[in-house]
Amino acid sequence: MSESTTVCDQYPLHRAVFEGNLRKVSSLLHDHDIDERDSHGNTPLHLAVMLGHKECVYLLLEKNATIKVKNASGWSPLAEAISWGSRSIVKAVLRKMKEQNQHNIERNRPKLMKALHGLGDFYVELKWDFTSWIPLVSRILPSDTCKISKKGCCIRLDSTLIDFADMKWQRGDISIIFNGDAEGTKSFAILDNEKKVFQRMQDEDSDAEVDEEVDLLMSCDIVSAMMSTKPITFSRSQDGWFFKEDKIENVGSYVANVYDVNGMTLITKKRREHLSKEDIVKNKAVVESISKGTSTVESIPEVKRKKSLSAPAVERCSWEKYIDSETINMPTLGRKTIFKEEKKTMKATVAMNEGFPLKLEPLLNVLEVIAPFKHFDKLKDFVSLKLPPGFPVRVEIPVLPTIVARITFQKFEAEVKIPDSKFLIPKDFKEDPCRFPDL
Template sequence: MADQFPLHESVFNGDIRKVSQLLRTHDVSQKDSHGNTPLHLAVMLGHKECVHLLLAHGAPVKVKNLQGWTPLAEAISYGDRQTIMSLLKKLKSQSRDALEDRRPALIQALKDLGDFYLELRWDFQSWVPIVSRMLPSDICRIHKKGSCIRLDTTVLDFNGMHWERGDITFVFNGDAKPSQSLTVLDNKLHVFQRIRYEESEAELEDEVDILMSSDIMAAQMSTKNITFSRAQSGWLFREDKTEMVGDFQADFYAVNGLILESRKRREHLSPEDLQKNKALMENLSKGALVDNCDIERRRALTPPPPPRVSWREYIISRPGHSPCLGRMPVSKENSKTFKATVAMSTEFPMTVEALLDVLEVISPFKQFQKLREFMTSKLPPGFPVKIEIPVFPTVTAKVTFNEFEWKDDLPAAMFLIPRSFREDPNRFPDL
């Protein structure tokens, strides 16, 4: 087995000349028996030259090893700021490239879908009165015409102890180039801002600071054992719960076996970091949002001592249980079962697949394929017109689809920036 991974072995030994030679003929994304790619090893062992060479040859940053950790996670553990920044930049670049590969198919799916108006309500609720007053709710109005989408909302920002309301519009134009495709309008101030396609250097530095001061998280929603049972209503005579949700008759179901499995590592954190993070999570669990704006520039950590492990000892160890190559992990695993409800309606005119196409165009994220598989294969018949799920012990999130109508007469002007609006690139600093 030790001879099956020559590129891994060269990286392990820090032989940059041999690594350079092997990159011409070997797969840079190959995983060894522990699920590690050459980039995983280069990061864990602190071989910076190997890291930069592998990244230059397109080594994937998002790939996980058998323990569920990416090279970026291992870089945060090791604590070298420059390496974390390099991997973060490459991760964002690779994500953009992947989106661009899918973009033509998504835009075509959007064009093939009929034009429509959709109204949905989302809100967060709590049984704690003071928390309930702080939590937001909003009605989003979505118009779709051709490859264009318009979303109108009123929630603008969280300021102090209340949500700032406004009159905000997001406009997506699928025919425009990516850097010009998404615009946000402030309809009260008559200004607009194009959503930047790439983060600035200062924003990336801020993100590195956050990564270096937070737990390394690996979380996934386990959907293997999910089942649905009809929700019941009535005190004396129990019967299956069926109600109107907006314009649609819907059957209510309890979602059983919804489990969030999470793992966290914190070997890179100081006692002060742990104390701050604990206070932050306590506030969040009470529904209080905290503006973590006092983050200081983090310095690189002192490297961990080199491992006293040979390549052979590493590669012949039991898969997924390799000797520690970097900083000794301080980890914790947690599994939590959620109680959720969903209301399904066979009267809703849109399919789940079509909605997912729309959402992926305007808000792509890495777990979308898993969501698509769950939404299209696991759910009971119909469309999920109402979904209710806890996000914290005292806070529940709820999304309701109130109204839907096919529209073939939407004016094109709805999807254009009004001439009276002026561009303000700093109107929405967090976008």
């Protein structure tokens, strides 16, 4: 940037979006980065949804503006769209996000195939135990043993815990099958072994499925939860009353060095400026019933179709005032935020075995296959940190402010013979494209 160029002139595409100049936005997209972030971390799409400029939103989505990108305050364009409250914009942004997710899966396929070919055939069991320092809550939390079989470029996971997030869980008997030799959507399927149905990865969700998800998004808090990992350090856990020694434990058949994870902070941000008083009362009732153990995800009442909110009374703000402001004092562009932030220091431990026959990096790539399970994301994020030497045969990590997950590699069999039928959909299973609506 030359001396004569001011901050106001630095982001011409952002400015055109800010001013709602659709013709100029269209012209500038030819030679400007559609995902560039301005001094507040906002992309052009952030600004378009924050200001309710629908035509700009649709044009940016048509040009494939990235959805999963957060601004300096930690919010994505989808979060800002929910705050503004236009149902059509929320739906369009959500559809584009699903499309980009599908594209990323296909883009990562070569990396996954390389990881699968680099691993020998194996069978491993992961034990999940969810606990809480709140006694009553701890008593009702689920546990599960995930059984993972890998042969050639195929992988299968069997689980009884379909999902666990935000104090809601769903039980079942399901299997995920990935067949690297198949093409496109045929390579991935989820089986409901109780109902004897299966669902393949869909190219595109139906209008009804997207509408249901929009209803839910517009009826609940906007939540951004992130684990602060920058100050994290590992130190050997100590054992003994008088003479402290480094802690060593047997985890299954493996001897492991135990480490404390220091400096892990869970930062949770919530916004609810888009919610009515009725929404807040209903959400509080659902959370209370779940925390008392009287409700699970299956008994949560159906959300009625949400209408668009009235457009917020936007304060008059010039581009110069917006771009020259400090992020902490940035002018309100859309609906005035109702915001709450919580920071909680979390305790975590990890047990490392240096002789474990599985390598960590290719396993991380294989875990991408299990992405539909939100609780696996936490494990994937944690083990991607720079861990102490060895393989993490047991990990204790926070998944919610009051909930800790203990994951144990309790059984591992290398070069095991697994029948090919394990990776095929049984002939008596019927296809149900709506069984798993989040897939």
